[in-house]
Amino acid sequence: MTTLDPAITAPAEAGVGGGVRAPRVKRVRRAVHGVLLLDKPLGWSSNDALQKVKWLLRAEKAGHTGTLDPLATGLLPLCFGAATKFSQVSLDADKTYRATLRLGQTTTTGDAEGEVVIDRQDRVTAVTPQALDAARSAMLGEIDQVPPMYSALKHEGKALYEYARAGVEIEREARRVSIHKLDILSWHADALEIEVCCSKGTYVRTLAQDLGEHLGCGAHLTALRRTGSGPLSVAQAVTLDALIEMDEAQREALLMPPDALLGDWPSVELADAEAGRFLSGLRRRVTLPDAPAVRVYGSAPRVLLGSAHIKAGELIPTRLLSPVEVQGLSGRQALPQPL
Incomplete structure (x- = not known):
């Protein structure tokens, strides 16, 4: 079933001077698979940025991989379609930031928005x-860090902020930490x-606050920019303004494959028959050493099937793509089938 944008077709309305206002145009959603690295602008929430890019790509399914406050800028990996299944990998990854502190003042929020x-x-x-x-x-x-009161952590169903x-x-x-x-x-x-x-x-x-206390003068954050998340860098990211100016084909060309989130995990390639069994959730015998996380691919063509771990000679599925997602990534009609 086709998914439409919230602003779907409305009845024709009377315009100024008795004319008829044109109805809103349907915006048809579609299956989009991949990772887009966004350089989030100042003042935007992570979810607002995600929804804007999702709208620009007409994507059916999307999610981000770690919230940045509106006052922060920088790398925000956005996942679409099949890539959303691996967003936790990026959430769990180490992060790199550049931060500017003002020494001498402690604020209620720990940043420049709060009162001194x-x-x-x-x-x-x-x-x-x-x-x-x-x-x-x-x-x-x-x-050891005590989470700030001005954070999205929940207590009895409500955010601390x-x-x-x-x-x-x-x-x-x-x-x-x-x-x-x-x-x-x-x-x-x-x-x-x-x-x-x-x-x-x-x-x-x-x-920043703790560093200021060690110095004996206090401190608060005045600027924050995320420059890295795991193997991903803000140098690879696109700004929202640039994305808006592009056409749909140019935006889609910026999408990285879903396995971009899996970094340097070892990879395993399976023949078609084995790939079909793996996709159905069956463990496969392999002559490989134990590994906590591997990328698994089918062959002819080489396409991501999901993630797994290896224990005692068994390849054990962790996160599997659906046949439709595999087909979307490979662009072929026939999928590997279990024998």
Whole structure:
């Protein structure tokens, strides 16, 4: 059944001067499979950006792989069709950010949107390169973070930021995250720019606050840009403005295959008969070492079938594409069939 845009055809209406206003044109959705790397603009929520691109591609099914706040810019991988089945891989991937901090002020939200609650600008001049390096080193490795109140984490079905806006403080448990890299890019007066590579679930706003506390002057985030997610880089991304100016064929040409999310996972290729059995969810015997995650392809032509893991000589399906999705990726009419 054809899916239409919410703004579907409406009855003809009377226009100015007694004329007839043309009805809205149907926008027919279609099956689109792949990953588009968007450079999310400032001021847009991740979902708003996703819905805009979904509309531009006329895609039936879409999702993103990790929320960026409206005040953040940068890499937002968008998944369409078959690629949505592997979005969790990107959600779980390490992320890289460039962040700008203002030293000397702590805010209610941890960023520039909040009100200043502690002002210690007189202590900024006492910060030395040695103190900054010591604070940076203290943040490296596995650390415990208390999620901020201004976050989308849920408590009894409501986002924490809803409680925060109502002036209610909810007790939060600290979470263990990993800071793989924290480099100082520039430092001038009260402006500090850092680059962070961290595990999923890391709040850079909280990291900024904690860094400021180690320095004894406090800090908050004034700008945040995501530059990497796993093997994906913002250098490969397209801006929303550029995407709007393209025609549909140009937009579709930017789509990366769904396995772009699977990084450097080992790959396994199956003959047609084995591919058909695998697609039906059956385990297959292989002479390969154990592996926690592999990409699985059919042959003739080579097309992604899904993901799996290998244990004790068995290839065990994890996430499978549907026959329709495989056909959409391969462009062929005949699919591998189990014998």
